Amino acid sequence: MxxxxxxxxxxxxxxxxxxxxxxxxxxxxxxxxxxxxxxxxxxxxxxxxxxxxxxxxxxxxxxxxxxxxxxxxxxxxxxxxxxxxxxxxxxxxxxxxxxxxxxxxxxxxxxxxxxxxxxxxxxxxxxxxxxxxxxxxxxxxxxxxxxxxxxxxxxxxxxxxxxxxxxxxxxxxxxxxxxxxxxxxxxxxxxxxxxxxxxxxxxxxxxxxxxxxxxxxxxGSEGPKPQIDILSSKARIPWSGHSARHAMGEVYETIKQARLSLIFVNTRAQAEATFQELWRLNDDGLAIALHHGSLAVEQRRKVEAAMAAGQLKAVVCTSTLDLGIDWGDVDLVIQMGAPKGSARLIQRLGRSNHRLDEPSRALLAPANRFEHLECEAARMAVSEGVLDGEPLRAGALDVLAQHMTGRACGEAISSDDLFHEVTQAAPYAGLTRREFDRVLEFCSTGGYALDNYERFRRLIRNRDGLWQARNARVAQRHRMNVGTIIEAEMLPVVLSSPVHGGGGSKADGGGQPPSAFQATPPASRGRKTMRRWGRSLGEVEEWFLEQLVPGDTFVFAGQILEFQGISENTALVTRSSDPEPKVPSYNGGKFPLSTYLAKRVREIAHDPAKWTVLPEQVRDWLVLQQEKSRLPEPDDLLVETFPRGGKHYLVCYPFEGRLAHQSLGMLLTRRLERLRMRPTGFVANEYALAVWGLRDLSGVDMDALFSEDMLGDDLDAWLAESPLMKRTFRQCAIISGLIERRLPGHEKTSRQVTFSADLIYDVLREHDPNHILLQAAWRDAATGLLDIRRLGDALKRVKGNIHSIDLPRVSPLAVPVMLEIGREPVYGEAQESILADAADDLVKDAMANG
CATH class of the missing domain: 3.40.50.300 (P-loop containing nucleotide triphosphate hydrolases)
Structure with a gap:
């Protein structure tokens, strides 16, 4: 050039x-x-x-x-x-x-x-x-x-x-x-x-x-090939779980050898747990920080400033640090657990050695045996330059409604000009005029069933025939609610300060003040004389805090905290040293296993020639599965049935991700109920699905059970009564502007939003089942929360290729998903002990002869 x-x-x-x-x-x-x-x-x-x-x-x-x-x-x-x-x-x-x-x-x-x-x-x-x-x-x-x-x-x-x-x-x-x-x-x-x-x-x-x-x-020209290693832990590799606690000591030793490490996890809960485990091992006083989206802005900025100043040794983080930001001193990226997609792994790899002429370095630390297969699949994909990612799709109708209302709030506009404008956007290039007019009607009246309610009338036509906001109040409220990111209701968490002082800790290591970038671990658990307000630590989802009673402990902002109560919509906490705190769960931030990596995992599991790179423990597990049952084939579906504990189990291995598997489990239980097999529950992980009931499931016609037609009437009937569909509708209602969370002077609580959305949903289902917002919610369910589209593709792939095998007892491959049954979110050694005890019992059964 x-x-x-x-x-x-x-x-x-x-x-x-x-x-x-x-x-x-x-x-x-x-x-x-x-x-x-x-x-x-x-x-x-x-x-x-x-x-x-x-x-x-x-x-x-x-x-x-x-x-x-x-x-x-x-x-x-x-x-x-x-x-x-x-x-x-x-x-x-x-x-x-x-x-x-x-x-x-x-x-x-x-x-x-x-x-x-x-x-x-x-x-x-x-x-x-x-x-x-x-x-x-x-x-x-x-x-x-x-x-x-x-x-x-x-x-x-x-x-x-x-x-x-x-x-x-x-x-x-x-x-x-x-x-x-x-x-x-x-x-x-x-x-x-x-x-x-x-x-x-x-x-x-x-x-x-x-x-x-x-x-x-x-x-641009390609840089050097990245260097990706997978941690083959010397410890016992868990059958299930996502903490990777078994490998934390080896991860800590790796951090010590690097200049600056970014330790990526896939959820905020994992970030909190990982930080705590590393801090427990941090006898060297390394400057280790925590960074995720629920922490206070001030704390995140302090971490970023400390990184830029070269004051940190490692940062445990979520996707908040994986896009584009140039941290020049980072020489190692550690991915805790499987990355769930090759494109995401490449994106995170790019934070290491952020220069074109130096190879990026990454260490993947699988949390369980299945994740070893997934990490290997991701490494192979990156090595071959194969990218996955979310497919582009037609634009969402609730987003279109928000934009159309916004345009009319800014300036009056004709419907013809607005239609010409929005169809220039690629996601809406295929939008029909009929569908456009239905969305415009929704913005102006709320639709047929809501036409009599003035509060849903946001747009009107002026004397010139142009559309504009009905009044200044409508425009103001619209601008207060712009955006498509729907977070669960959050409450601020404030650390109430003791009147008396506390002692020192490992956080003072490295010569840096703890408040600059890292949490101060607790000094004591005893009750203190409290000041009412203190330092803000960030926000936690309201539903989690509502489950706590004063005295309960949980992990947040890199600290173990004792819940004191909620005052004026603020959670008051003190520091604690409880060895078994809870970990807050967040609805957001959970990545599905990509379709491409799922196919790769199936190929690795089926082909012993690809097992040479796997740890001996994982290879032995697959060999044992081969002996006791059979291995899933890349384009087939393996279904196993077996008795255990007075119940009868059906376990299948679609490898299509937790969302698709949960939807499949709900549909299968409906079908089994009609067959009078008396199903009593199901559980899913990223790789498998287990359904259990009171009758022997081995004689069921599996081709009929897994037929694609379950996505017809069965799906419609289930969605009509599913709380998940109501949740999807609620999000569409917020994005479209039908329900406003923020109002001048106050903000609706999550309960108020849920009540309003559920009431409107029931009205529309009964009186206007073709409402444009119900249509938008169905589309979202098909591609997002329920992953119906991916499930449909999987059922089409395995049609006529279902291999059913009746076993006398649980198979080795079924152990991980069976461990999900009745699992409680306990933090630290308690969780590991529960899983280990359950795994020992299941493994003993899986390895038995007969």
Whole structure:
């Protein structure tokens, strides 16, 4: 690529640093100059961010030369999925701007930005604004936004792969379609290191017309192959569980050898438990921190600052740190448990040695025997450069309703113009006018069954026939509820301070004050004289706290806490040293096993030639399964039946993830009830499903039992009475604006929201079963909470290939899912002891002769 594309000031800056512009960075400049949208796919550390911004910096050079008194016009809008990423990119962008003496105004705008600064930005826009999808949605719902964006020339969407397949991506795509009307000259750039569907994202990125349009795809050169090791623990590898506690000592020793480790887990509960286990082992006083989305913002920022300052040895974190942020000193990524997808593993790998010429290093620490197979499948996929990921899909109707209401809150608009606009967004390119009109009717009346209730009338037609918000109060309340992220009701957790002081602890190690980045472990358990308020630790889901009574203990913010009670919607806690606290469970943050990795796991389990890389304990387990029963085949379904403890069990191995398996379990029990087999329960994990009852299940016609037609009437009947469907509807109702959580001066409790949503759901089911919001909830159930689409694909795959085997006792492969039965969420050694005792009993039975 011709380096003449770089002005002399820029080429001089590269040369002064001993660099040369990379070909993909130059191609991004060429695409911008040609007026093309571009999707840049380049490995972590390959200069993606600079490649995205170079066209803007070059274009702004002449503007900046006009001096500080030049007019205020927004040139570039940068959108990222994380507030922290916007702040990090802004900081990194200032380096070339300062070193080239470019007088360019760069600012961030997130939910944390003070109202005064946001208003000043509207009056005096910066040259480059870095923000999030939700802030763009707020702009679309605000007056005079058309003028604010009128001079926009460039839009950069970072980590585009993480946004596009989600409802946040639907909302963003609609916002981009609005910008296309307000700023038709603005070109778009998407940035990502992990794209499985290049063509789909290239289409998602650019405005659509009658003929599908695609952005130019720009590819960066690959860096060195990552180094991925899988921990083969010398300890006894558990049959079940997700704590990986058996390997924690070996993980701790690995941390000691690295410069700075990021220890990724898949849920916030796992983060809390992992931090506690590492802290228990931390006799060396290593500076170990905790970072996840429920912690107080102040604590997260302290951790990030300590990382940037090189003060930490390790950070236990969730996905809050796996997107794009450049932590230069990280030389090792540790994944606790299986990553659930190769794209996610690659994304997390990129946090290690964040430079193109150095290989990323990762250590995978499987939590159980099945996870050893999954980790090996993920390592093979990364080695072969195979990416998985969520598929792109049609846009969600509840998100469309939110956007349509927002547009009318910002400015009056005709239905024809709005239809033309939204169908330019790729997820809605196939939207029919009939469906559009149904959503518009919902926004204006609530739909047929709700038409008589004034509070559901949000939009009206003015004298010119244009749609607008019914009044200023509707517009205000809409803007208060913008967004698609539905979190469970959270309550702040406040550490009540003792009047007397406490002693020292390992947290003081490393010469750093504990409050800067790590939790202070408890000094004593005795009751203290309490101050009413103290330091905020973050937020915990309300439903979890409601299960506690004063004196109960739980793990949060890296500490063991004793619950004192709830006062003024705040949970008051003190420190404790209870060895068996509970771990808060969070509804969010649980990743499903990807379809691609599921197929790989089935292939590994079936082929002994692939077992050589597995630990001896895991190989012996599979050999024993081969002897006692049989191994699942890649495209078949193994079904085992056996008696145990006076009950009869059916265990199958679809390997399709917990959500799909739970849906399958609910449908199978309905069918078995009709067959009068008297099923009494089921349990599922990521790999298998166990159903049990009072009658022998070995004689059931398995082909008929697992027939695809269970997704017809059986599914409809079950969904009609399922609380899961009500939960799905509740989320759609919130996103669409039918139910508002936040109101001027107060916020509805989760109970109030649930009561309202359930009442409306029952009314619609009875009086308006074809309501657009019920349709939206069904679509969500099919692809999200219940994973019906994936289940349907699995049933189609195994049709005519079901292998049923009747056994005298439990099989070795069935042991992990059987251990899920009646399992209680206990923390630490107690949980490990319970699982070990249960496993010993089951294994003894599985290994018995006969």
């Amino acid at each position: 011709n380096e003449c594309l770089l002005p002399s000031r820029f080429s001089g800056w590269f040369a002064a640093r001993g660099w040369r512009a990379r070909p993909h960075q130059l191609e991004m400049i060429a695409a911008a100059q040609a007026g093309e949208d571009a999707l840049l796919i380049a490995p972590t550390g390959g200069g993606k961010t600079l490649g995205g911004f170079l066209p803007s910096l070059i274009a702004l050079t002449d503007v900046a030369a006009e001096g500080p008194k030049r007019s205020y016009r927004l040139h570039t809008l940068y959108i990222s999925p994380l507030k922290a990423l916007s702040v990090d990119v802004a900081r990194n962008l200032m380096t070339p701007v300062a070193e080239m003496a470019l007088d360019i105004r760069i600012e961030t705008r997130t939910g944390d930005t003070p109202a005064g600064k946001r208003q000043r930005q509207r009056d005096k826009p910066p040259d480059i604004l870095l923000t999030t999808p939700e802030q763009l949605a707020l702009f679309c719902a605000s007056p005079n936004a058309r003028a604010f964006f009128g001079d926009l020339k460039r839009i950069i969407i970072d980590e585009i792969h993480a946004l596009a397949p989600q409802k946040r991506g639907d909302l963003l795509s609609l916002g981009l379609a609005t910008l296309a009307q307000w700023a038709p000259e603005a070109r778009r750039a998407g940035l990502s290191a992990t794209v499985s569907d290049e063509g789909g994202l290239a289409r998602w990125l650019t405005p659509q017309g009658e003929i599908p349009a695609f952005a130019r795809i720009v590819r």
